[in-house]
Amino acid sequence: MKLLSSFSKGIFAFISIINYTSGFSQTFNRPVYDTVTTQGIRYQAQVGGLASTSNQTPFWLRSNEFGTIPLESPGGILSVGATGLWGNAQNMKKLYAKASFEAVGNATRNSRFILPEAYAAVGLGHAELYVGRRREINGLTDTLLGSGSYAYSGNAVPITQIRIGTKDFAPLHFTNDIIAFNGFISHGWISNTDSMKNAYLHAKSLFVRIGKPSWKVRFYGGMAQYVQWGGYSKYLDNSFSNNGHLPSDWKAFKKAWWPSALGGNDLGGFTKFDSLNRSGNHLGSIDIALEISLKNSNLFFYIQRPWDDMSGVVFGNLPDGVYGVRWQNHNINDIKSFRFKQITAEFMTTLDQSGPYDAKTLPKGADDYFNNYQYIDGWTNEKRVIGTPFFTRWMDSNPKWHNLPAGRVRQMISNNKVQLLHIGLLGQFASGISLRTLLSQSWNYGRPTRPDPISVFKQFSGLVEIIVPSKTLSGLEYKASFALDAGDWLPNSIGLILGIKKTGWF
Numbered sequence: 001m002k003l004l005s006s007f008s009k010g011i012f013a014f015i016s017i018i019n020y021t022s023g024f025s026q027t028f029n030r031p032v033y034d035t036v037t038t039q040g041i042r043y044q045a046q047v048g049g050l051a052s053t054s055n056q057t058p059f060w061l062r063s064n065e066f067g068t069i070p071l072e073s074p075g076g077i078l079s080v081g082a083t084g085l086w087g088n089a090q091n092m093k094k095l096y097a098k099a100s101f102e103a104v105g106n107a108t109r110n111s112r113f114i115l116p117e118a119y120a121a122v123g124l125g126h127a128e129l130y131v132g133r134r135r136e137i138n139g140l141t142d143t144l145l146g147s148g149s150y151a152y153s154g155n156a157v158p159i160t161q162i163r164i165g166t167k168d169f170a171p172l173h174f175t176n177d178i179i180a181f182n183g184f185i186s187h188g189w190i191s192n193t194d195s196m197k198n199a200y201l202h203a204k205s206l207f208v209r210i211g212k213p214s215w216k217v218r219f220y221g222g223m224a225q226y227v228q229w230g231g232y233s234k235y236l237d238n239s240f241s242n243n244g245h246l247p248s249d250w251k252a253f254k255k256a257w258w259p260s261a262l263g264g265n266d267l268g269g270f271t272k273f274d275s276l277n278r279s280g281n282h283l284g285s286i287d288i289a290l291e292i293s294l295k296n297s298n299l300f301f302y303i304q305r306p307w308d309d310m311s312g313v314v315f316g317n318l319p320d321g322v323y324g325v326r327w328q329n330h331n332i333n334d335i336k337s338f339r340f341k342q343i344t345a346e347f348m349t350t351l352d353q354s355g356p357y358d359a360k361t362l363p364k365g366a367d368d369y370f371n372n373y374q375y376i377d378g379w380t381n382e383k384r385v386i387g388t389p390f391f392t393r394w395m396d397s398n399p400k401w402h403n404l405p406a407g408r409v410r411q412m413i414s415n416n417k418v419q420l421l422h423i424g425l426l427g428q429f430a431s432g433i434s435l436r437t438l439l440s441q442s443w444n445y446g447r448p449t450r451p452d453p454i455s456v457f458k459q460f461s462g463l464v465e466i467i468v469p470s471k472t473l474s475g476l477e478y479k480a481s482f483a484l485d486a487g488d489w490l491p492n493s494i495g496l497i498l499g500i501k502k503t504g505w506f
Contacts, residue, residue: 036083036098036100040505043080043505044501046078047079048479050077051496052074052494052496053495055073055491057493058485059389060463061483064153064389065154067114068104068114070110071383071396073108076108077104078107079104081117082101083101099119099120100117101118102115102117114157116157118132119131126166126170129162129163129164132161138151138152140221140289140302141287145343146344148390149285151224151226151285152387153387155386156382156385159190159381162187162188166183168182180209182206184204191381196376196377198230200230201227203224203226205222205225207220217291218291219289223284223286226386228372228379233246233376235376236374236376240373241374247274255274256280256282259279259282273373281372283307283387284307286305289301297329298328301325302323302324303324304322308354311354311365316354320350320351320353322388323347324344326342326343342424342425343424344423344424345422348420349419350369353366353367366449367448369391370391371411371412378412378413391415392444392490393412398489401457401489417446418442420441421442423438424438425437433467436464438461444459444488459488460485462483462484463482466481473502475504479498479499481496482495483495
């Protein structure tokens with residue numbers, strides 16, 4: 001009765017909304033949710049209600065939503081925002097300016113206010129500079145139906161940054177436009193927590209495309225690097241810090257930019273822990289992809305190879321990675337009944353992690369993805385994992401696993417040894433109603449430092465989402481999302497979000 005009561009309260013609670021926008025379905029370090037390409041100001045407002053049969057929102061209602069959907073249930077969210085473009089972003093020879101703002105309010109037992117987007121940008125040609133927070137997903141992946149880009153997925157509230165880079169692939173004309181590149185460099189400020197304050201983000205990537213956009217076959221490849229550096233924590237002893245402080249001077253920035261080893265016995269403000277590893281928490285992915293354009297469809301094959309130290313960079317953690325394929329239907333003929341618009345399938349494994357823990361080979365082995373002994377909160381921002389949402393924080397698991405044995409100390413990410421089978425489906429009816437489905441079966445092994453014997457926690461998470469456009473009012477749509485968690489790792493739960501969204505132009 002208590003579960004049914006919780007569910008019914010959420011239906012009539014102050015309403016919440018899914019902040020999901022289809023955007024592009026693959027990304028190469030560009031703002032996939034920024035759909036404003038013509039001059040003007042586009043607004044959106046959303047309202048909806050959230051309920052579930054447990055106190056925790058089901059996985060696929062809250063994951064990869066830029067931290068805007070509350071972890072607690074029942075509850076609600078109100079969202080308003082606008083994006084403006086001044087100038088012609090398609091004109092390669094003229095400057096343009098862009099600004100965007102979105103405010104989200106969660107009404108739950110732990111109500112909060114979120115700014116998932118607040119930035120100003122200027123651009124010229126293929127280059128763009130922005131300051132602020134921007135909804136972005138980085139890497140070669142499918143952003144519409146995939147499980148989430150490995151290192152930077154859109155699962156957490158965006159990090160405030162100063163970023164300069166390309167907004168799309170910039171062709172090298174001396175190659176007759178056969179080779180193009182896409183990359184960025186940024187400096188960011190990771191949100192403060194109770195255990196870590198004033199930490200910085202250094203991020204950069206470079207991806208290359210071989211093949212003109214008009215070619216039927218194109219190859220992609222590149223690498224992304226993310227570094228947490230600097231900061232202060234009162235919980236760090238002097239073996240990991242200097243009275244709680246981590247290096248944040250120019251020398252530390254250079255070590256974040258290029259993660260070279262410290263030389264000599266003079267640590268110069270760095271700690272012994274820095275000398276054994278690298279200064280800062282470094283991670284990223286090495287991605288490759290193949291795109292094939294067919295007569296009425298498109299195929300996109302991609303691999304994201306994780307790295308957490310040099311062993312991963314030199315492929316010492318094979319076969320760890322995300323392996324995916326996406327099929328898009330480009331047939332524009334009238335829909336007589338129902339058609340699939342896109343199908344995505346992924347397999348992820350992160351069981352190797354450069355081999356088992358061995359004190360004789362440190363710092364190699366047991367990579368412990370997204371965890372770090374200096375950055376106590378791990379690879380998170382505002383209580384959400386920044387990368388793949390299938391690496392979970394200890395407090396997001398079933399309460400009976402909160403104190404799962406895991407080596408010397410409990411780390412924020414209690415589950416990063418995962419195997420995953422994931423399928424995403426997108427279809428549309430002749431009436432314009434669209435249907436999106438995500439089906440994920442995972443096998444969870446905790447962390448690589450867990451003692452043997454290792455148990456496996458099986459988990460299924462699914463989503464069915466229906467979007468119904470209004471027949472009477474332009475820009476208005478109704479949305480219903482149903483989600484299920486069933487298994488060993490997360491609390492068993494059935495959840496629902498009902499929402500209304502209105503978009504338009506000033």
